[in-house]
Amino acid sequence: MTKSTFIRLSGWGLVGAAVALLLTFVPVPTAFLGAILSITLGLLGLYARYGEQAGQLGKIALSIGILGGVAGIVASLLLALGAESWRPTMNNAMVVMFLGLLAFGLIIVRVKPMPYGNGLPLLAGFMWPFIVLGANGYHLVTGQWLNVPGWLSFTLFAIMAFFLAWLGYVLQTNTSDSDLHPSWAIK
Numbered sequence: 001m002t003k004s005t006f007i008r009l010s011g012w013g014l015v016g017a018a019v020a021l022l023l024t025f026v027p028v029p030t031a032f033l034g035a036i037l038s039i040t041l042g043l044l045g046l047y048a049r050y051g052e053q054a055g056q057l058g059k060i061a062l063s064i065g066i067l068g069g070v071a072g073i074v075a076s077l078l079l080a081l082g083a084e085s086w087r088p089t090m091n092n093a094m095v096v097m098f099l100g101l102l103a104f105g106l107i108i109v110r111v112k113p114m115p116y117g118n119g120l121p122l123l124a125g126f127m128w129p130f131i132v133l134g135a136n137g138y139h140l141v142t143g144q145w146l147n148v149p150g151w152l153s154f155t156l157f158a159i160m161a162f163f164l165a166w167l168g169y170v171l172q173t174n175t176s177d178s179d180l181h182p183s184w185a186i187k
Helices: 003-023 031-080 084-111 120-142 150-173
Strands: none
Touching (some): 003 031, 003 150, 031 084, 084 120, 120 150
């Protein structure tokens, strides 16, 4: 598989992740696993496509996100096997995964390696940490868990899914072999 093919597939992975996140609202037991796998694939594609241009901090941010994704995959697999005690680990691993994407977004807003949509990683990475950290903060302050209405939860997920899909579209359309291999490079 060529680098450009992998990057295109990872872009489609982010689009698939958007769909999988919305499927978590219907009884699809592996929706979170599919979403985490697809987002992790997308982070790998972002690293391959824009890591060099984003610099060392950008690569570190994406690496942290990828590690969070791997931890989320493991926790999600254990959860799918019936180990319900792994749900908080999966949620927190997803926070790390999305914080890596968010940090990458903060970095590339300044550097602008993408031809357009440089704010998309920031927008796509913001929502999950906002939801989970906000709910945990509320619990720490009040001692009760936040009871979010289903429509609001779905709206927040839909916003996150929209930006993930858009980022995936940008990633898979902005990939040509000539962009990835300078004319002077040995092919």
